[in-house]
Amino acid sequence: MNSIFRRLAALALCALLMLPAAGLGADEPPQSGVGMDISGFESYTFAGEPVDGSIFAETELTVINIWQRWCGPCWIELPHFQQLHEYYSETPEADVQVWGALYYGDNPSTIEQAVDFVAENGYTWNHMVICDELTIVAADGELTEYIIIPQTLIVDRYGVVRAQVKGKVDSYEELFDLTSEWLEILRSEYAAELGDIDLDGSVTSVDALLALRRSMGVVELTQAELLRGDVNCDGEVDSVDALIILRMSLGILNR
Numbered sequence: 001m002n003s004i005f006r007r008l009a010a011l012a013l014c015a016l017l018m019l020p021a022a023g024l025g026a027d028e029p030p031q032s033g034v035g036m037d038i039s040g041f042e043s044y045t046f047a048g049e050p051v052d053g054s055i056f057a058e059t060e061l062t063v064i065n066i067w068q069r070w071c072g073p074c075w076i077e078l079p080h081f082q083q084l085h086e087y088y089s090e091t092p093e094a095d096v097q098v099w100g101a102l103y104y105g106d107n108p109s110t111i112e113q114a115v116d117f118v119a120e121n122g123y124t125w126n127h128m129v130i131c132d133e134l135t136i137v138a139a140d141g142e143l144t145e146y147i148i149i150p151q152t153l154i155v156d157r158y159g160v161v162r163a164q165v166k167g168k169v170d171s172y173e174e175l176f177d178l179t180s181e182w183l184e185i186l187r188s189e190y191a192a193e194l195g196d197i198d199l200d201g202s203v204t205s206v207d208a209l210l211a212l213r214r215s216m217g218v219v220e221l222t223q224a225e226l227l228r229g230d231v232n233c234d235g236e237v238d239s240v241d242a243l244i245i246l247r248m249s250l251g252i253l254n255r
């Protein structure tokens, strides 16, 4: 196959990938991956290292860009993600990480091509190979080869997809605004949840007892519970947090 023909074939594949997910009839309302929990995903990075849903708890917000090696719209928007990655790398107080997730369809050889492509273009943010959980989100709830490429997801620290952009993000400003707006929303939600370990809507002595029992090693807390219980934000849930939560429950301290 000569190079021109190969390029035409690639563009045809890209056009195919731009079609809506297979299986959604015209009379069916469009569905969305928003609200789906992908905290259980497992995949591997371009460096061959395992990566899983535990990454979401590492930052307040995660941006995931689903892309494909032979996809023109992806090539256009990828520099925006490099710019976003550089901005948040230099702005640690804004707790955001950027990931690429490579779609490769039934052609695993494009994984190697994508690794080379990233290196050639000097793209330095993290990349993983797409997994079933992300494919299902991108395809509105079903596991299919035909998904819209590219897509951008905003994921909260619990691994829940909060926003989904299907198709190309037109500018860095659009991407930055999307991320900034969601970071503000999520921070507000996290602040409201602080101390409410069992997430029943109020901070009570039950939450304080959970923190105390955790500090004594009597109970295990999930990552999400630990994030809500670490009210002094020192990375641990211990008796200090238990005391603060107890004071919060008594109205002596406000959130």
Ligand SMILES: [Ca+2]
Binding pocket: 195, 196, 197, 198, 199, 200, 201, 202, 203, 204, 206, 207
């Ligand atoms: Ca509670």
Ligand SMILES: [Ca+2]
Binding pocket: 229, 230, 231, 232, 233, 234, 235, 236, 237, 238, 240, 241
């Ligand atoms: Ca703490």
